[in-house]
Amino acid sequence: MTRDDPRPAEAAAMDMAEVANRLAIQGLTRAGREMIGPCPRCGGKDRFGINIQKRVFQCRKCGGKGGNVDLVMFVMGLAFPAALEWLCGSVEGVSPEERRQRERKAAENKARNDAKAAAAREQARREAREIWEQGQPAQDSPVHDYLALRGIPRARFPRLPVCLRFHPSLGYMVQVDRQWVEAHRGPAMLAAIQGPDGRFIGVHRTWFDPSRPKGKPAILHPVSGDRLKVKKSLGSVKGGAIRLTPPGRVLIMGEGIETTLTALLADEPPGAAYWAGVSLGNMAGQRQLGQGLKYAGLPDLGDTEAFVPPAGVERLIFVQDGDSEPRLTRSQLLSGIRRAMALRPGLRGQVAPCPAGVDLNDVLMERPEASDPVP
Ligand SMILES: [Zn+2]
Incomplete structure (x- = not known):
């Protein structure tokens, strides 16, 4: 070369x-992008994924990942020059x-690829906005009942934020053989996702059923019968x-709305803001991966899209949910905190466990036993 x-x-x-097709990779199903x-x-069943829009692949198990040339190297077992030649022919x-x-x-x-990706993003934002505009004020709606089932009683939280809305009958769509099929329809809590400049960029939806434990409806996949997540973003x-x-x-x-509201109820120090990060991936961003780095919590600063707190924030506290794999989750949150500290000089950061073990109030009061500042 x-x-x-x-x-x-x-x-x-x-x-x-097309590259995957030329490589005759078997058994891939298209799901959105x-x-x-x-x-x-x-092998496995669903551990391997290709993001067509970003032109990257990844295997969750063996760690294979990268772009088109990496995919050829990965599948054919070729070195870089041979893989390049396989894809593009000889340079001689x-x-x-x-x-x-x-x-x-x-x-x-x-x-062309960039334009396609931009158009798809715009289309998704338009659809998100349509759903958001169908919503009604959450105040005095069944959203209160749902939140009460999640430990956030109306009496303690009488005024709901305007970034939450209520949808009385929202369809839950899944893709089956490239067709969108309605798997469920029911009440949902809508939440506006705002970009760094405060503009609306997406909608987060939580379907709920006040008659069930924790308000969680049983939504089943129409073909496989698998239980589906009750939360989705668009x-x-x-x-x-x-x-x-x-x-x-x-x-x-916190990652979820409920965790973040729980933290808000625990204490409200003057000047504190409570925002939900929507997904761990957004809070963590890309991490440096490789041998021995799985739990290191080091951010890959090449990821310029992940969440960074706005200028003016002096302390950033990520609340760690109790229900996910603790060690990996912590390393992801550490990565996000360190990214924020790298990009916002002077910022202090912490990961606080919630709700078990430590009272968030201890963290906020900076009692030493509460949590360690992130180095
Ligand atoms: Zn693999």
């Missing part, structure tokens, strides 16, 4: 679904004319937050 070899750019701009299935190297004997043509084609492919999440209060100098953030 020479410095002016056009093939890496050409390879990077290729449609990954992803293709999911068994790993061509280590390519005339300057053909080289320019290849470069132009690669640029066109990239522009539109963009990355970089965003559900702003349950106005911004403040101290920002307290």
Whole structure:
């Protein structure tokens, strides 16, 4: 490969679904912008995924990941030059004319892919906004009853934030053979996801059923019968937050709305803001991965889309939910805190366990036994 070899750019701009097809990877099913299935190297059922929009693949088990050339290396067991040649042909004997043509084609492919991704993002945001606009004020709605079942009684929290709304009958759609099918319809709590500039970028939906324990409806997949998550986001999440209060100098953030509201009820220090981070992936961002780094909690600062607190925040506290795998979750939250500290000099950060063990109030009062500041 020479410095002016056009093939890496050409390879990077290729449609990954086509590359996967050429590689004859078996058993992948299309789900939105992803293709999911068994790993061509280590098998399984659904551990392997390709994000067609971002042109990246990953295996959750054996750790294989990367772009188009990496995929060829991964599946064919080739070294980089051979994989590049497999994808784009030989560089030898390519005339300057053909080289320019290849470069132009690669640029066109990239522009087309970028435009497609932008259009899909815009479409999802439009649909999110439509759902949000169908919502009614959460105040004095069954959202109070749902929250009460999640330990947030109306008497303690009489005024619901305006970023929450109530939808009396929202459809829950799943994709079956590329068709959207309604798996459930029922009441839902809507939450606005706001981007760093405060603009609406997506809607978070929690379907609920006040007649069931914890208000959780049983939503089953129409084909497999698998129980589905009762929470879904539409539109963009990355970089965003559900702003349950106005911004403040101290920002307290849990992943879910319920955890964050629980923290809010536990104590309300002056100037503190309570925002839900929507997903761990958004709070953590990409992490540095590799041998021995799984639990290191080091951010990959190349990820420019993950959540970063607004300027003016002096302390950032991530509240760790009790219900997920504690060690991995903690390393993810640490990564997010360290990212924020790297990008907001002077910011102090902490991960606070909640609700078991330590009272959030101890953390806020900076009692030493409560939690360690993040180095
Ligand atoms: Zn694998």
